[in-house]
Amino acid sequence: MKEISLHSANFYRDPFPTFEHLRHTTPVYFDASEDRWVVTRYADVSEVLRNHEVFTANPPYFRFSEIIGVTISNMDGKDHDSRRSIVAPGMIGKNLEHLILPHVQQSSTYLVDRLAGLSDFSVRKMLAKPLPLKTMTKILGLDERDENLLADVTTKILRSLQGDEPHKTIGREAHEEFAKTVYSLIAQKRITPGTDLISGLISSADESGYKLTDEEVCSFVSLLLVAGSETTEIALVNFLHVLLSHPAELKMIREDPTLLNSAFTEFMRRDGVIVYEDRGIAEDYDLNGHILKKGDVVRVALLSANNDESVFKNPRKFDLFRSDLHLDRERRSGGVTEERAGHLGFGLGRHFCIGYMLARAEIVTITALLLNTFDQMSISKKNVDNIEMDWWVWSAKELIIDI
Numbered sequence: 001m002k003e004i005s006l007h008s009a010n011f012y013r014d015p016f017p018t019f020e021h022l023r024h025t026t027p028v029y030f031d032a033s034e035d036r037w038v039v040t041r042y043a044d045v046s047e048v049l050r051n052h053e054v055f056t057a058n059p060p061y062f063r064f065s066e067i068i069g070v071t072i073s074n075m076d077g078k079d080h081d082s083r084r085s086i087v088a089p090g091m092i093g094k095n096l097e098h099l100i101l102p103h104v105q106q107s108s109t110y111l112v113d114r115l116a117g118l119s120d121f122s123v124r125k126m127l128a129k130p131l132p133l134k135t136m137t138k139i140l141g142l143d144e145r146d147e148n149l150l151a152d153v154t155t156k157i158l159r160s161l162q163g164d165e166p167h168k169t170i171g172r173e174a175h176e177e178f179a180k181t182v183y184s185l186i187a188q189k190r191i192t193p194g195t196d197l198i199s200g201l202i203s204s205a206d207e208s209g210y211k212l213t214d215e216e217v218c219s220f221v222s223l224l225l226v227a228g229s230e231t232t233e234i235a236l237v238n239f240l241h242v243l244l245s246h247p248a249e250l251k252m253i254r255e256d257p258t259l260l261n262s263a264f265t266e267f268m269r270r271d272g273v274i275v276y277e278d279r280g281i282a283e284d285y286d287l288n289g290h291i292l293k294k295g296d297v298v299r300v301a302l303l304s305a306n307n308d309e310s311v312f313k314n315p316r317k318f319d320l321f322r323s324d325l326h327l328d329r330e331r332r333s334g335g336v337t338e339e340r341a342g343h344l345g346f347g348l349g350r351h352f353c354i355g356y357m358l359a360r361a362e363i364v365t366i367t368a369l370l371l372n373t374f375d376q377m378s379i380s381k382k383n384v385d386n387i388e389m390d391w392w393v394w395s396a397k398e399l400i401i402d403i
């Protein structure tokens with residue numbers, strides 16, 4: 001039997017053959033080196049993400065909540081639904097359209113304009129890192145000068161996710177320091193409410209009339225910083241990498257820019273950034289013939305599920321007209337019909353990504369601007385082989401584009 005390693009350099013460089021092998025031989029695989037189950041088939045991954053009673057978002061090991069306080073990302077059941085009903089509406093629908101999208105457009109234009117006169121540029125430095133930061137600064141109603149503060153807090157909290165010292169302490173202190181800025185914003189917005197996210201968060205209530213405490217608002221804002229910045233940054237780098245590696249598809253998009261939305265969906269399926277999500281197991285459960293024990297941890301491989309050949313034919317093909325994928329929009333509750341399935345790049349079910357529309361808007365808007373501005377774009381020879389996978393991201397470390 002082929003030896004399985006989920007931690008070798010080869011796997012990190014190209015995880016797809018190993019994921020394929022696992023899907024065919026041991027779709028529910030026990031990774032002894034990490035002491036957790038790894039689930040690779042689309043159907044099994046969906047089953048885990050849908051069953052909120054058995055699979056909890058509060059696994060028994062170091063948690064994010066130790067750094068930024070308890071947030072929806074580690075809550076289960078009614079508590080989660082209550083808090084999510086307060087925070088999620090701010091990121092979709094009319095709020096997204098009227099309050100957020102103008103910021104996305106403005107930030108994207110500013111960043112693309114800065115490329116004028118260059119012969120090449122680093123996507124990560126010039127576009128992907130600053131875009132979510134700029135957008136978030138504006139959404140929170142903060143000053144442009146606070147961008148550096150946001151960048152610093154985000155990096156420190158993200159590093160603390162490694163779960164070791166001194167990173168945990170640095171992350172906790174960064175959150176606490178940043179909370180002072182958020183507390184003063186809250187105080188200000190209570191007196192003069194605006195159309196910013198903080199004003200919305202402090203005035204909204206769940207069905208029973210419950211409102212977030214100031215501490216919960218601070219924790220949620222820190223969650224937004226870490227959940228929405230690096231993910232979007234990596235997604236933009238990877239998306240441009242995929243587009244420029246597929247000249248025929250890029251030509252079609254240049255001829256018909258409405259295809260950019262399908263391209264983004266197909267990209268999220270094929271190379272969608274978050275490799276794994278973990279869940280704790282609240283009671284013994286039979287998953288596809290394997291008994292998972294209460295207290296175990298299960299790791300769902302989103303990247304593998306999205307490349308499951310029993311759902312998506314020829315999965316490594318980048319196909320703008322894929323007939324087995326819902327190309328129009330993401331669906332929180334999934335959406336598998338006989339012909340089509342939704343991708344799992346933004347998760348599924350209760351914890352489905354809150355920022356899925358914002359992420360799409362940011363990436364599609366700035367890519368459309370780039371294509372409009374530059375007739376020629378190609379991957380620079382200055383790039384080195386640099387796809388890197390750590391415990392959760394599938395990421396091109398850097399991408400330099402010739403223009």
Ligand code: HEM
Pocket residue numbers: 057072073074084223224225227228229231232235272273274277278344345346347348350351352353354355356358359
């Ligand atoms: C391409 C970029 C993004 C990707 C790939 C992504 C991916 C995901 C995934 C897979 C989950 C589910 C986690 C789970 O099941 O445990 C999630 C949750 C979440 N995302 Fe995103 N995300 C992105 C952008 C954003 C943005 C822009 C924001 C907000 C500014 C955001 C905020 C959140 C939050 C708050 C949650 C937790 C939801 C909950 O627990 O109910 N994400 N994201």
